[in-house]
Amino acid sequence: MNPETLKRRWQEEDEQAISAAIDALTKHEHGRKLLWWLLQIGRVGEQPFNGNALQTSFACGELNVGQRILDRVTFVSPEGYLTMMKESADERRRRDAELGDLYRGNDNVAGDRGNED
Numbered sequence: 001m002n003p004e005t006l007k008r009r010w011q012e013e014d015e016q017a018i019s020a021a022i023d024a025l026t027k028h029e030h031g032r033k034l035l036w037w038l039l040q041i042g043r044v045g046e047q048p049f050n051g052n053a054l055q056t057s058f059a060c061g062e063l064n065v066g067q068r069i070l071d072r073v074t075f076v077s078p079e080g081y082l083t084m085m086k087e088s089a090d091e092r093r094r095r096d097a098e099l100g101d102l103y104r105g106n107d108n109v110a111g112d113r114g115n116e117d
Helices: 002-025 028-043 055-078 076-102
Strands: none
Touching: 002 028, 002 055, 002 076, 028 055, 028 076, 055 076
């Protein structure tokens, strides 16, 4: 076996292991939360351009990483990505409702133990 064949085999093994890890993560709530967080810090869905060229370049680099993660997740488990999107939207609505209750003076916010900040 020549070195190039061996390197290709290792690369394929690594790719399969990464895909298996992503598939496993999308099957569990905490795993999906981790992947969603990685997509958030990767600025997926955000506009990277602002008035400063250096900041824009940095943001474009972050977005590139986020898009690579998104591409891999949607390739390995499109259903898992859809579940992540739904969970994120549901959580955002729940948190918005809790804030609304708090602003309206309702002190019975979920998870509140009577501690005020």
